Amino acid sequence: MFKRSLNPILLATMAAGSALGVSACIAVFGNEIHGPYDEDGQEVVAEGKVVSKSGSSLHGWVSFTEEPGGALVWLEVEDAPPGWHAVHVHEVGDCSSEDGKSAGGHFNPMGVAHGAPHAAVHHAGDLGNMFVDEDGNGLHVLFAPGLTVAEGDHSVVGRAIIIHAGADDLVSQPTGAAGGRIGCGEIE
C-alpha cells in the first residue's frame, strides 16, 4: 500500500471542485483512474505484478484504489488465452508455487458463500470474469464493495490476485469451478 501524489493540474481541478462544494473528484487520464483523496491530495493504492502460472504465458498488473465503501479494481493482462477467465482475490499473498495454489483459497473475511461480485452474497475476493481478446489482451475494471486498501479485515494488502484457466460460473461452491490458476500477483 502506498499513497500516490497527484500532479498540479489534478490538484487545481480538485481545488475548483472543493470551491463548488464537491467533496470527491473522479477524473480519468489515460489509463489511470483517480479516486477520492485525503487532505494532502493523495490517494491510497495497492498494486501487484501478475506473473504466469501453470505453464501459461500470461503477465500483467493490478491496482486497487480506495474509494468510499470499497475499492476500484484495475487489472490488465497480456499474452493470455482468449476467452473468459475467473478473477479472484485469494487469501495469501504468496505466488511462489508453480500452480498458484500457494495463494490459498478465496479471500472471504465474512465467512459466506461464493458468488458474483455484485450478488447479495459473495466472497469479498470474488471479482467475476475477465474477457481476453484474440490478441491475448484483457482489461477488467470494477468496483469491489467488499474490499479496502486501508488496513483492516477487508484489506487486499498482503493477499493475491488470481486469474483462472476457465470462467467462474458464479454459482458452484466454494470456487465457481474455474479450473487451474494461470496468473498470480502478490498485492502490496
Ligand SMILES: [Cu+2]
Ligand atoms: Cu480464484
Ligand SMILES: [Zn+2]
Ligand atoms: Zn469466491
